[in-house]
Amino acid sequence: MTSKTTVNRRHFLRLAAVGAAALGLAACGGAAPTATPAPKAAGPTPTTAPAAKTPVNITMWTMNYGPDTAVWLQMMQDIAKSFKDKSGISVDVQMCSWDVCRPKLLLINQGGEHPDCADMFWLWSNVGLGRGKYGPMPITEYKAELFPDLEQRFAMAGMQDGFYLNEFYGPVYRGDPRTLMYRNDVLQAVGLNKSPSTWDELTEYAKTAQKVDKAGNVTMWGFEFGTDTTKPQQLVTYYWQAGGEFMTKDGKTATIDNDQMRQTLKWMYDMIWTHKVVPPDFMEKGHAAFDLFTGQSLAIAGQSGIGDCNNLDQKFKELDGKWTWDVLATGPKNRVSYYGAGYWGVIRGTKYPYECAKWIAYLSQDENLIRLSQYGGFMSPNKAVMAQPFWNDRPWKKVLPKVMEQIHPSQHPSSAWSAMMVNEPGGVMYDFYYDALVKKVDFDTVIKRTQQRMQTEMDKAAAMEQHNLSMI
Amino acid sequence: MGRNRIIFCYLMVAPAVILVLVITVYPMLESLRMSFLAYDLMRINIDGTPFVGLKNFDTILHDQRFLISLKNTFLFAIIVVSAVIFLGLMMAQLLNMSFRGRGVLRSLILIPWVTPPVVAATIWVWMYQPERSPFNQVLRALGIIQTNIRFLADTTTFLGGISIPMLAVSSVRIWNGLPFVTLMILAGLQSIPVELYEAAEIDGAGALARLRFITLPSLRPVLAILITLLGLGAIGHFEVNYVMTGGGPRDLTSILAVVAYRQAFSFYRFDLASAISTVILVLTSLIATFYIRSRMSET
Numbered sequence: 021m022t023s024k025t026t027v028n029r030r031h032f033l034r035l036a037a038v039g040a041a042a043l044g045l046a047a048c049g050g051a052a053p054t055a056t057p058a059p060k061a062a063g064p065t066p067t068t069a070p071a072a073k074t075p076v077n078i079t080m081w082t083m084n085y086g087p088d089t090a091v092w093l094q095m096m097q098d099i100a101k102s103f104k105d106k107s108g109i110s111v112d113v114q115m116c117s118w119d120v121c122r123p124k125l126l127l128i129n130q131g132g133e134h135p136d137c138a139d140m141f142w143l144w145s146n147v148g149l150g151r152g153k154y155g156p157m158p159i160t161e162y163k164a165e166l167f168p169d170l171e172q173r174f175a176m177a178g179m180q181d182g183f184y185l186n187e188f189y190g191p192v193y194r195g196d197p198r199t200l201m202y203r204n205d206v207l208q209a210v211g212l213n214k215s216p217s218t219w220d221e222l223t224e225y226a227k228t229a230q231k232v233d234k235a236g237n238v239t240m241w242g243f244e245f246g247t248d249t250t251k252p253q254q255l256v257t258y259y260w261q262a263g264g265e266f267m268t269k270d271g272k273t274a275t276i277d278n279d280q281m282r283q284t285l286k287w288m289y290d291m292i293w294t295h296k297v298v299p300p301d302f303m304e305k306g307h308a309a310f311d312l313f314t315g316q317s318l319a320i321a322g323q324s325g326i327g328d329c330n331n332l333d334q335k336f337k338e339l340d341g342k343w344t345w346d347v348l349a350t351g352p353k354n355r356v357s358y359y360g361a362g363y364w365g366v367i368r369g370t371k372y373p374y375e376c377a378k379w380i381a382y383l384s385q386d387e388n389l390i391r392l393s394q395y396g397g398f399m400s401p402n403k404a405v406m407a408q409p410f411w412n413d414r415p416w417k418k419v420l421p422k423v424m425e426q427i428h429p430s431q432h433p434s435s436a437w438s439a440m441m442v443n444e445p446g447g448v449m450y451d452f453y454y455d456a457l458v459k460k461v462d463f464d465t466v467i468k469r470t471q472q473r474m475q476t477e478m479d480k481a482a483a484m485e486q487h488n489l490s491m492i
Numbered sequence: 493m494g495r496n497r498i499i500f501c502y503l504m505v506a507p508a509v510i511l512v513l514v515i516t517v518y519p520m521l522e523s524l525r526m527s528f529l530a531y532d533l534m535r536i537n538i539d540g541t542p543f544v545g546l547k548n549f550d551t552i553l554h555d556q557r558f559l560i561s562l563k564n565t566f567l568f569a570i571i572v573v574s575a576v577i578f579l580g581l582m583m584a585q586l587l588n589m590s591f592r593g594r595g596v597l598r599s600l601i602l603i604p605w606v607t608p609p610v611v612a613a614t615i616w617v618w619m620y621q622p623e624r625s626p627f628n629q630v631l632r633a634l635g636i637i638q639t640n641i642r643f644l645a646d647t648t649t650f651l652g653g654i655s656i657p658m659l660a661v662s663s664v665r666i667w668n669g670l671p672f673v674t675l676m677i678l679a680g681l682q683s684i685p686v687e688l689y690e691a692a693e694i695d696g697a698g699a700l701a702r703l704r705f706i707t708l709p710s711l712r713p714v715l716a717i718l719i720t721l722l723g724l725g726a727i728g729h730f731e732v733n734y735v736m737t738g739g740g741p742r743d744l745t746s747i748l749a750v751v752a753y754r755q756a757f758s759f760y761r762f763d764l765a766s767a768i769s770t771v772i773l774v775l776t777s778l779i780a781t782f783y784i785r786s787r788m789s790e791t
Binding site for chain 1: 621640642736737
């Protein structure tokens with residue numbers, strides 16, 4: 021039986037074609053970028069401000085800080101609103117969580133989707149990766165106008181992450197030093213009443229504090245190299261403390277094949293396998309030193325960050341008074357602390373570099389930084405922030421000025437560094453430490469192999485930078 | 493079937509077919525295409541994406557980590573498939589019996605199935621943490637072990653050639669997949685005529701004989717599809733291994749999908765990741781082809 025309206029093959033094909041076209045249009049229409057589109061060739065010199073007649077809308081990505089992401093975002097948006105009231109420039113602040121910010125930043129450096137400005141880090145590497153075409157944009161030409169008192173308001177020792185090759189990219193608004201953390205109740209119970217101040221003391225303290233039951237199970241580990249789940253980050257510091265550097269100042273030559281590296285590896289190896297005070301699983305995924313610390317199974321963490329202290333204050337009140345944050349133990353040459361930092365910067369490809377720089381300058385005003393820092397729980401090189409009672413109301417916060425006296429920036433001058441620090445098997449630094457300290461590969465072999473790998477990566481990065489700089 | 497009716501049928505399946513083409517077939521073909529190109533995201537602006545033929549496959553076949561992960565993938569598949577089928581059969585037999593509370597038990601066994609694999613893996617990481625593992629506490633209390641088992645980190649103990657970490661992550665996969673298999677086998681068991689068992693009993697067949705000559709042959713179609721699905725799932729599996737161990741320790745739990753993921757999203761080598769994904773595609777295609785051909789030869 022046929023219906024009144026018949027559907028023949030021609031009708032069907034027409035319908036299918038219309039449907040496919042509709043799908044295609046929907047797909048194209050739905051893929052609108054959230055940021056201003058990148059121009060074909062991003063010039064190195066930003067344009068000056070246009071006349072403020074047409075409304076300006078800029079986008080900014082921020083990572084999440086503080087206990088509640090929504091609250092953080094709202095704070096940023098409130099500051100953006102007050103900025104708009106004063107300047108007429110609209111800022112759409114969007115969240116880019118920590119889980120995805122690193123790959124997003126790397127994609128920005130390859131010309132991927134980007135906002136006008138953003139909360140960023142690893143400036144040196146990203147400038148190299150962006151090769152003058154993408155990624156971070158210097159705003160040196162606006163510094164005098166928009167940041168006239170930068171040197172007075174900020175401790176410049178902590179501002180290295182905002183400068184590169186004599187260019188200013190943006191103010192460092194947060195710092196993240198890593199320093200010693202230990203259970204003072206555990207140490208006091210075994211007669212240790214002051215912080216360990218040298219590597220030798222770390223070893224002795226760890227051995228004394230370690231507890232093992234009758235069956236040989238460790239119930240209290242003496243030491244962990246750090247609480248950072250990004251393993252290479254927690255391990256590189258010890259080489260710096262032995263007086264070593266991973267590469268030359270020009271970022272062109274790897275420099276790990278030396279006595280300092282051997283000395284460092286020997287000390288670390290002995291902590292794990294000779295003195296047996298470090299869990300041998302310390303580099304495995306899922307091994308969380310901070311959980312051991314809060315679970316009363318770890319006496320000393322060689323390095324920990326402000327985030328851990330905030331966590332202990334907020335979520336582990338039962339440990340109040342039982343833990344101490346102090347300056348790092350001194351290595352053979354110094355006691356530098358790993359120092360990560362974040363800055364607010366402008367991204368190449370934006371149509372509004374001046375407006376972005378103006379927004380960033382507003383954001384980094386003392387009153388805004390104070391508010392953000394207290395909610396986010398991060399320290400800042402801004403002097404007004406650190407003078408606040410908030411940053412002196414806990415014993416661990418009072419240690420910060422001393423820690424900041426000796427910091428080592430996490431950045432390195434080769435754009436290959438961030439790739440080499442990948443926290444996965446196969447990453448150069450990960451494999452280096454894993455082979456030397458877990459697989460117990462002969463030090464000479466692993467050092468030479470890693471030096472070669474590093475050099476290969478750095479040569480590729482240097483060639484890449486050279487090639488693309490010549491294209492501009 | 494009338495012509496209009498056929499057209500109507502095509503119209504009705506068209507949206508689903510389009511969806512499958514767009515979200516499954518197209519990405520698969522695109523990945524296949526990328527496996528023959530150089531596609532290093534960190535160098536794409538210099539090198540572009542030139543055609544390199546089989547170079548990516550040559551690279552991965554000479555990569556020790558890939559070869560280890562290939563071996564581990566087969567090992568993981570064999571462990572998971574055999575354990576799930578065996579345990580599923582036992583559970584289904586139990587749930588097929590009449591006893592009080594059977595309905596409640598049938599509901600409870602679904603819990604692992606409704607737990608997302610990532611959540612399950614995260615929970616089990618905690619359960620396997622040596623110092624706080626309830627398993628270690630029980631085993632030590634019973635005097636079976638003296639020192640804590642390092643479930644996810646022991647690189648020196650092997651049971652039948654299988655490492656403890658591999659057994660640990662496999663157990664989570666088995667735990668997560670067991671309910672589905674149990675239910676499928678249970679459904680199959682309930683379709684077997686009771687008279688067959690009665691007749692066998694009369695003839696003096698014991699439990700094992702009834703299992704061997706009645707249950708297993710009757711369940712053959714169900715078991716075949718289950719083994720195929722489990723095999724496909726195990727070859728392409730990712731989340732449990734990645735979340736629990738990241739493929740460690742010492743690559744003992746590294747499987748193909750984890751290596752592919754790492755190449756793509758940690759090292760930005762989409763060419764190598766695509767090549768590994770193609771290997772996964774080939775392996776799963778072989779399993780599926782084998783199953784389809786065996787079904788066709790039976791019919």
